[in-house]
Amino acid sequence: MGTDMTETAERQSWMGLLARAPAERLAALMPQAPEFDWLRVPEIGGVMMRGRAGGTGAPFNLGEMTVTRCALRLGSGEVGHACVMGRDKAHAQRAALVDALMQGATAAAIRAQVLDPLAQDEDARRSARAARAAATKVDFFTMVRGEA
Amino acid sequence: MYVAVKGGERAIDAAHDWLAEERRGDPAIPELSIAQIREQMALAVNRVMAEGSLYDPDLAALAIKQARGDLIEAIFLIRAYRTTLPRFGASKPLDTAAMRCDRRISATFKDAPGGQVLGPTFDYTHRLLDFALAAEGEAPVARQGDPVAGDTPRIMDFLNADGLIQQEPPSDDTPADLTREPLEFPAGRDLRLQALSRSDEGFVLGMAYSTQRGYGRNHPFVGELRIGAVEVVMDIPELGFDICIGEVTLTECETVNQFTGSKSEPAQFTRGYGLVFGQSERKAISMALVDRALRWDELGEEDVGAPAQDAEFVLAHGDNIQATGFLEHIKLPHYVDFQSELELVRRMRREAMGEMKEAAQ
Numbered sequence: 001m002g003t004d005m006t007e008t009a010e011r012q013s014w015m016g017l018l019a020r021a022p023a024e025r026l027a028a029l030m031p032q033a034p035e036f037d038w039l040r041v042p043e044i045g046g047v048m049m050r051g052r053a054g055g056t057g058a059p060f061n062l063g064e065m066t067v068t069r070c071a072l073r074l075g076s077g078e079v080g081h082a083c084v085m086g087r088d089k090a091h092a093q094r095a096a097l098v099d100a101l102m103q104g105a106t107a108a109a110i111r112a113q114v115l116d117p118l119a120q121d122e123d124a125r126r127s128a129r130a131a132r133a134a135a136t137k138v139d140f141f142t143m144v145r146g147e148a
Numbered sequence: 149m150y151v152a153v154k155g156g157e158r159a160i161d162a163a164h165d166w167l168a169e170e171r172r173g174d175p176a177i178p179e180l181s182i183a184q185i186r187e188q189m190a191l192a193v194n195r196v197m198a199e200g201s202l203y204d205p206d207l208a209a210l211a212i213k214q215a216r217g218d219l220i221e222a223i224f225l226i227r228a229y230r231t232t233l234p235r236f237g238a239s240k241p242l243d244t245a246a247m248r249c250d251r252r253i254s255a256t257f258k259d260a261p262g263g264q265v266l267g268p269t270f271d272y273t274h275r276l277l278d279f280a281l282a283a284e285g286e287a288p289v290a291r292q293g294d295p296v297a298g299d300t301p302r303i304m305d306f307l308n309a310d311g312l313i314q315q316e317p318p319s320d321d322t323p324a325d326l327t328r329e330p331l332e333f334p335a336g337r338d339l340r341l342q343a344l345s346r347s348d349e350g351f352v353l354g355m356a357y358s359t360q361r362g363y364g365r366n367h368p369f370v371g372e373l374r375i376g377a378v379e380v381v382m383d384i385p386e387l388g389f390d391i392c393i394g395e396v397t398l399t400e401c402e403t404v405n406q407f408t409g410s411k412s413e414p415a416q417f418t419r420g421y422g423l424v425f426g427q428s429e430r431k432a433i434s435m436a437l438v439d440r441a442l443r444w445d446e447l448g449e450e451d452v453g454a455p456a457q458d459a460e461f462v463l464a465h466g467d468n469i470q471a472t473g474f475l476e477h478i479k480l481p482h483y484v485d486f487q488s489e490l491e492l493v494r495r496m497r498r499e500a501m502g503e504m505k506e507a508a509q
Contacts, residue, residue, distance in 0.1 A: 008389050016379070016392030046233035047393065049203070049380055050241045050323065051345075051423045053337055055302065055400065057316030059241045060323045060338040062345055062423060065203035065380065067236060067393055081387060083236070085380070085394025086204065126248060127295065129377075133250050134293030136266040140258060 011099070014115055018098055019084040021118045023091035029114045030094050034101070039071040039079065042089035068092040078103040171216050185209035194397075194426025195219055199468060200226025201327070201346040203396050203425050220348075220468050227469050230327075240381045240390060244400050244423070246299050249376040251427075254303045256369045256404055262300040267375060268427075303372040304402055304419070313404065313417040314447075333460045340442055340459060341435075345424055347466030349431045355456045355466075356437035364441045364454030368420060371404040375427050399424050401432040405440050408447055418447055438462060 018026065046064040053060060069083040070092045080100025082092045101110045172179065186193055186209040196208040200223045208226060215221035251267025254260045266272075268290075307313040323338035331339065344352060359366060378398050383390045401422035409415030420440025422432035441456040455461055465471060 012389060012391050019391070019393050020379075020395050044233065045236040046202070046230065047236050047380070047382055048238040048325065048327075049396070050239055051244070051341070052241045052316070052318065053341060054316030054419055054421045055244050055304070055402065055423075056318055058319045058321055058323070058338060060341040061238070061325045061327075062242070062342065063198070063201040063203065063425060064230060064233070064235075064327075065394065065396065066207065066233065069236060071386070081384065083382065083384060083391065083393045085396075086206075128292075129248065129250060130295035131292035132290045133265050133267055134295040135291040136251075136268075137293065138264040138266065140264075 011102070014102055015082070015095070015099055017115060017118050017122065018082065018095035020122065021095075022121075023086070023088045023094075025118065025121060026091060026094050026098075026114070029117055030097075031101075031110070031113060033097055035075040036072045036080075036097065036100070039073055040069070042068050042070040042092045044068050044087045044089070070096050072096050072100060074100045074104065076104055171214075180213060182206055182209045182213060185212050191427060192217075192219060194428050195349060195431075196222045196226055198425040198428055198431065199223045199346055199348060200230065202226050202230045220472055224469050224472070237382060239393075240383070242378050242380065242396075242398070244374070244378055244398065245302055247374055247376040247378050247398070247400070249300045249374050250397075251375040251429075252300050252372070253374075254370070254372050256371050257303060257306070260301075260303055260306075260372075262296075265300075300374065302402075304404075307371070307404070307417065311416065314419055316419070331463060333463075335459050335463060337439075337443070337446075340463060341421065341423070341439060343463045343466060344422075344435045344438055347435075347463075348468035348471070349428070349434070351466045351468070352434040352438055353430060355441075355462055356434035359437055359441045359454065359456045364444070364452055364457045365406075366418075366420075366437070366440050367406040368403040368437050368440065369405075370433060370436075371402045371419070373399070373401045373429055373433065375399045375429065397426055399426065399428045399432040401429065401436040403433075403436040403440060408449070418443070 045067060047067050048064050049062045050059045051062040052058065065085060066087050067083055067085055068087055068089055068091065069081075070089070071079065071081045072093070073079050074097075078100040080096040080098070080103075082095035082099060084092050084095050098110060098114055101107065102115075186205050189209070189212065190205075192212055193205050193208045196211055196219055197203050197205065199219075200208065200211070202208075204226075207229065208222065211222035211225040211229075212219065214225060249262075249265060249267075251269060252262060252265045254264065258264070304313060308315065321338075323342070324336060326339055326342055331343065335343070358364070360368075376397065377395045379392045380394050380396055381390050381392050399422070403420040403422075405418045405420060407415045407417050418440065420436035420438075420443070422435030422439065424432045424435060438456055441454070442459050442462065444451060444457050451457055
């Protein structure tokens with residue numbers, strides 16, 4: 001480990017963003033891929049999701065989800081990992097490449113070119129749903145009983 | 149008795165060819181795409197994911213197409229695929245308190261903080277066929293309001309604060325997994341919840357309904373029902389920290405039930421819990437009612453012999469893939485079994501006839 005807390009938190013944040021991003025959108029934003037070697041070729045598998053009884057209590061196994069994971073090393077030495085929902089190996093590869101590039105000299109450019117647009121898209125997606133939910137919020141009003 | 153019989157290959161191949169042709173239907177009608185099923189038959193996709201116990205909307209849509217819309221057949225396909233996947237690990241317990249709610253209602257508190265948010269619901273529709281859907285039209289656009297930032301508070305926390313409801317103390321125990329070890333009884337609540345979440349919706353609905361009609365009554369209120377997106381977080385050992393690996397839509401139902409109390413403890417409400425993949429509220433409510441009914445022993449209630457109180461009955465019969473496998477196998481060739489039964493019945497009749505003749509003489 002040895003990374004400080006902020007670095008870890010930042011990396012967690014971009015890895016999550018890359019995992020949640022639509023694969024086509026990530027592909028469209030992707031820069032020219034640099035040379036790399038596989039440390040682990042993309043592999044499809046399952047992850048058991050857990051819930052908690054009553055939302056807060058003891059854990060139980062809810063059911064699985066498909067995921068794809070891989071790891072690679074850039075020619076310049078940075079190691080990128082990905083573990084993303086679904087069965088799209090190209091998505092996992094791009095996520096790992098961006099993870100590696102974000103640890104290198106071009107991090108600021110990659111952030112501007114890939115991560116910032118993905119974050120804006122995600123905000124827009126979430127806000128769109130939240131706005132629709134807000135429109136369905138009930139406003140109660142009380143009928144005043146007529147007293148003669 | 150099993151005897152290998154050869155033959156039928158040609159008939160089987162021809163049957164499967166015909167199945168493929170029938171699946172496609174009239175070629176003059178445009179073929180369904182997987183994306184169309186995923187987007188426009190979303191609740192069927194959700195059900196196949198929930199009962200197939202594998203969250204992957206594209207695979208569930210493919211399974212529905214392959215199964216010609218037979219959802220149990222589609223669930224079967226998903227379960228079969230699931231067994232081929234290497235298990236990478238388990239997520240951290242999902243934080244449903246941080247759910248981005250599309251819908252969130254409470255039947256117990258009108259003025260619950262966070263409000264009553266209806267979401268894209270069938271409730272309050274008139275259940276009249278809408279013939280406008282039979283014609284092509286513009287894609288509808290939903291209204292938008294002003295969202296409030298922040299997590300939606302849990303209704304149960306309000307009752308918890310006053311000590312009026314049974315607590316669900318957290319733990320970090322590793323739960324039992326019925327996909328790894330065969331289900332055994334008595335089953336703990338972890339196994340019961342896992343089994344119920346993947347059980348057949350119709351079966352769990354029937355069981356839940358039976359409790360409402362008086363077979364193990366436990367007076368449920370829907371304390372809270374929420375549907376929305378939850379992030380899935382998993383520890384990655386190579387990295388030494390956890391990451392979000394995706395986001396899933398879930399339905400969670402918490403019921404507030406009949407209170408219990410004893411000489412030492414004051415009366416308090418008890419609870420049932422439902423958590424299901426996708427927008428699946430009928431199933432989630434049903435699951436919470438059945439979960440509550442199965443807790444009779446730990447809550448010191450009487451076993452009144454109701455079906456929904458019998459964990460073995462509920463859990464062993466709720467799995468529609470086990471059920472359909474055993475049920476449907478009886479249509480497969482049992483020629484030799486039947487031949488022996490036929491012999492037996494003929495002999496018994498012969499003997500009985502012989503006795504009758506002797507008696508008559």
